[in-house]
Amino acid sequence: KNDYGNNIVDQMTSYLYKTNKVNSRDLTFKPSIINRLDRNTSGLVIGAKNSMALRELNRIKETSVEKYYKTVVSGYVKKNFIINEKLEKNEEKNKSSISTNGKESITEVYVERNNENFSLLKIKLITGRTHQIRSHLSSKGFPIIGDVKYGDMEVNKFFRNNFDLKSQFLHAETIIFKNIEGELSYLNDKEFFAPMEENYKNIIRKIF
Numbered sequence: 001k002n003d004y005g006n007n008i009v010d011q012m013t014s015y016l017y018k019t020n021k022v023n024s025r026d027l028t029f030k031p032s033i034i035n036r037l038d039r040n041t042s043g044l045v046i047g048a049k050n051s052m053a054l055r056e057l058n059r060i061k062e063t064s065v066e067k068y069y070k071t072v073v074s075g076y077v078k079k080n081f082i083i084n085e086k087l088e089k090n091e092e093k094n095k096s097s098i099s100t101n102g103k104e105s106i107t108e109v110y111v112e113r114n115n116e117n118f119s120l121l122k123i124k125l126i127t128g129r130t131h132q133i134r135s136h137l138s139s140k141g142f143p144i145i146g147d148v149k150y151g152d153m154e155v156n157k158f159f160r161n162n163f164d165l166k167s168q169f170l171h172a173e174t175i176i177f178k179n180i181e182g183e184l185s186y187l188n189d190k191e192f193f194a195p196m197e198e199n200y201k202n203i204i205r206k207i208f
Contacts, residue, residue: 009033012047022049029054034061038131043069043172044194056184062128068174069123069133070112070196072203073142074155077119083107083136087129095149096135105129107136113208118145120204134168144168145203163203171196 004010013031016022022031034046034057046065048054088102089095096102106126113120119142123133131150137143138150145151145159147168159165173194177187 008045016049034058035065035067035128037172038134038168038170040167041170041172042194042197042200044175044192045172046175052183056182060180060184064178064180066174066176066178067125067128067172068176069125070171070173070200071121071123071133071137072145072169072207073119073121073137074117074145074152075119075142076114076116077109077111077121077142078114080108080110083109083140085136085139087132087135089130094130096129096131098135098139103127103129105132105136107133109137113204115208118207120208133170144170159203163199163206165199165203169200169203171200 005014009032012033016031029051032048032054034048034054037043037045046057046061048057084104084106085098086100086102087096087105088099090097104127108124108126110122110124111119112122121137121142125132134144134147134150138147143151143155145168146156146165147170148156151168156165159169171194173196175192177184177190180188
């Protein structure tokens with residue numbers, strides 16, 4: 001209740017109604033988002049303007065939507081690799097961890113830049129579990145800089161003091177639609193890109 005009007009759903013809904021992009025007479029439907037981002041993660045989300053789009057996007061989101069993230073982690077990541085480790089969420093702590101009792105979770109990791117201390121990575125999400133990228137990378141010894149839940153306190157302090165980084169460096173940069181059949185097939189091979197904020201770009205310039 002305290003966040004009414006100050007969240008992505010309300011902002012998207014307000015924009016769509018103000019610009020007449022939705023049917024205001026359809027009282028049975030409210031514009032909705034399909035994919036969610038962790039709090040303080042920046043980047044792209046997908047919204048549905050009508051019930052057909054919502055239904056179709058929910059149908060294809062696991063099979064036909066490729067999602068790529070950019071992140072900077074502590075540590076020297078030498079080469080590309082895949083993390084295939086089940087994740088289980090602790091609801092009380094709102095934290096995910098590796099567990100044989102968890103849900104299948106697959107993260108593809110691609111190295112873009114690196115040095116002895118840090119690595120700039122492109123991440124492709126194959127599954128979409130809670131805190132998947134943050135938990136997976138941390139479990140391999142490569143915590144995301146600025147991540148207070150899964151990261152390194154001393155590293156976080158350095159970036160907070162020197163770059164005013166107050167949250168995890170994680171950005172949902174690119175979405176690509178693939179192999180869609182049906183009403184939304186016009187989206188096939190379309191790619192959507194969200195540039196990073198200036199502070200992220202500055203961090204990359206300074207540490208690499």
